[in-house]
Amino acid sequence: MDRSSKEMMKGAAILTLAAIFSKILSAMYRVPFQNIVGDTGFYIYQQVYPLYGILLALCTYAFPVMVSKIVAERKQVESKEEIERILQISSIYLTIVGLVWFLFLKLGAGAVADWMGDPLLAPLIELMAYPFLLLPVLSVSKGWFQANYNMIPSAFSQSAEQVVRVLVIIIASIVLMSMEASLYDVGKGAVMGSLAGSITGVIILLLFLRKQGLSFRMLRSFSFKKGDWTILRQLTVTGTAMGMGSMMLVLYQLMDSLNVYSLLVTGGTNGDAAKILKGIYDRGQPLVQMGVVVATSLSLAVVPIIASAFEDKKSDIVKQQARLAVKAGVLFGAAAAVGLINIMEPLNIMLFQDSAGSGVLAVFAAAVLLASVILTINAVLQGMGDYHLAAWSIVASLFIKYGLNLLLIPHLQTMGAAIATVIALLFVMVMVIWKLRQRVGFLLSRIFYLRLLSGLAGMTIVVQAFLHLPIIAVDSRLVSSVLTLTAVMAGAWVFFKISWRKGLFSPAEVRQIPLGKKIERIFGEMT
Structure with a gap:
């Protein structure tokens, strides 16, 4: 087995351990949360949680893996400038994807809540829109590190994101329940945990980028080339398929x-x-x-x-x-x-x-x-x-x-x-x-x-x-x-x-x- 294969397997093991930790934590916190807020409060949060779950899958498994795959395939034959260009294209595209999700949830929160049969969920759905704005940073940064066989930033940010999210959810629910807030307000506090966790993940990734003398540069003047549509198709079709x-x-x-x-x-x-x-x-x-x-x-x-x-x-x-x-x-x-x-x-x-x-x-x-x-x-x-x-x-x-x-x-x-x-x-x-x-x-x-x-x-x-x-x-x-x-x-x-x-x-x-x-x-x- 060559060096790159060994690095790939070691990196996969690190990411797997981080994923296991995050998923176990994501499952376990819901038990004390339900004990704190009861079945009705649990219903309220679980109604909007799938929206965060989709974001988590997109920025942890789907798009980072696809960005990593594209960069890894091309860095042997492309110049450093062309690799940066690929990352820029990915960043701009994923920014558009994040904005579409944000606008859909922000402007369509009332319609989605009505579809669910509970109009009181609309403010929670609106709050759940904000983490989608962080999609490009989370996805492209992780993809870049993974393409270079450096899985530590992705693993650390993913784990820290879940720890912060869970802490905010549990603390917010305890405080708000003690204040006799409505269960829908408690649900808003829990949703804020998702935003806090996502921001934590972004901060950690940016710190790792800065440590390596890199920056998250997205908006520089450039024009699309014919081959760029291949990258967009890979991100859209294959990336989504990989995350399903x-x-x-x-x-x-x-x-x-x-x-x-x-x-x-x-x-x-x-x-x-x-x-x-x-x-x-x-x-x-x-x-x-x-x-x-x-x-x-x-x-x-x-x-x-x-x-x-x-x-x-x-x-x-x-x-x-x-x-x-x-x-x-x-x-x-x-x-x-x-x-x-x-x-x-x-x-x-x-x-x-x-x-x-x-x-x-x-x-x-x-x-x-x-x-x-x-x-x-x-x-x-x-x-x-x-x-x-x-x-x-x-x-x-x-x-x-x-x-x-x-x-x-x-x-x-x-x-x-x-x-x-x-x-x-x-x-x-x-x-x-x-x-x-x-x-x-x-x-x-x-x-x-x-x-x-x-x-x-x-x-x-x-x-x-x-x-x-x-x-x-x-x-x-x-x-x-x-x-x-x-x-x-x-x-x-x-x-x-x-x-x-x-x-x-x-x-x-x-x-x-x-x-x-x-x-x-x-x-x-x-x-």
């Missing part, structure tokens, strides 16, 4: 924001009750996000190897590593999903103080497995230079999700929204599996799934046995916490004891999985 995977779950949240509450109200549910129902349903978002992060952080660790092997035209290694990634994604995604389904009621009480909506959340938890498989395969396909089918499948699934919401929610309320999400994800999963089989052939054997099912069955039996112990006051938060944590540890031990010893992974594969050696030491060598 990271936006998938937040786009489903946006579909829910647009019509779940309004459909509940038009279906006869009282407005205040509908807000509580939507807030309870939104409890599932951090649970699914956490499950997906845990599952995919293990499976995606081998993706840089796939990208390097594909570039070197080593098809055997590509297929071998693709198989390992999919195995890990299926294994850990299934374990997380089935585990969540089993412990949902006590977990709901432990985290959110009551068991409301546990059945809906259990159905919603199936999304962990589907999303884990989708994101793993999408990353594998991107490692092989295939960006578009998964992206178009996700776009098509948004229409499926929105349409099924219209069909199911009037009859099943939030259970219909959960089912709609699962069906939409199932569609995407089928499409990406089909594409991967086209590229590398059949990956997993029937015996793999049988052995996996035996582990899941063993875990379910043990967890259900714990949950049905004759304990007094099972609705107690303390008892639920003890019961949940005990059941999780026992279920995980049984799952890995059964599955791991069934030979799901070869010894060589175990060595490549993060924590694989430690798991093997605990549960024994594979048979």
Whole structure:
């Protein structure tokens, strides 16, 4: 492996760790936030959060990666001045994109809020417009550093952005609730956390640029050349396609924001009750996000190897590593999903103080497995230079999700929204599996799934046995916490004891999985 490949893999590892930290933090803060503001307050923030989630995906995964790719491809053959020109074009284009988003949300906040069925959300949507003005600085700066194999600025800014955002959200909600402010004003305070986090990210990136004697120069006189349209097309089409995977779950949240509450109200549910129902349903978002992060952080660790092997035209290694990634994604995604389904009621009480909506959340938890498989395969396909089918499948699934919401929610309320999400994800999963089989052939054997099912069955039996112990006051938060944590540890031990010893992974594969050696030491060598 040459030096550039080693630098690429090291950089990918740094960015992956930063992404894992940021996603875990982004999931975890919503638990204390819900405890502070209640289900109605949680509903208010979750209605507008998807807008920030889209911005985060664009300026963290989509555009920086594409800018980095364009610069890295051209810096070997282009002059320094031409590279600066590419960065200027990218900056101007992304400034226009940011302005379009800003104007749409700023001027159209009332219309979007009316679409959601809650006009009181308009001021929050207006506030959410401002972070989009920072899109060009966040995207181009990160892309420049990543093109030069310097991942520290991107990782540091991303992590700091989330830390500041979470601190502002929690502190603002505590202060405003103590002042007996309205829940919509508390929501405004939470939205300010997103702006504060984005500004923090920009400041850190500018400091790194200054440290290296660089500056963020965008507006210098120049004229477009014929080849510049290729750059714009790459940023628009390929850049967006590359970011669709990271936006998938937040786009489903946006579909829910647009019509779940309004459909509940038009279906006869009282407005205040509908807000509580939507807030309870939104409890599932951090649970699914956490499950997906845990599952995919293990499976995606081998993706840089796939990208390097594909570039070197080593098809055997590509297929071998693709198989390992999919195995890990299926294994850990299934374990997380089935585990969540089993412990949902006590977990709901432990985290959110009551068991409301546990059945809906259990159905919603199936999304962990589907999303884990989708994101793993999408990353594998991107490692092989295939960006578009998964992206178009996700776009098509948004229409499926929105349409099924219209069909199911009037009859099943939030259970219909959960089912709609699962069906939409199932569609995407089928499409990406089909594409991967086209590229590398059949990956997993029937015996793999049988052995996996035996582990899941063993875990379910043990967890259900714990949950049905004759304990007094099972609705107690303390008892639920003890019961949940005990059941999780026992279920995980049984799952890995059964599955791991069934030979799901070869010894060589175990060595490549993060924590694989430690798991093997605990549960024994594979048979």
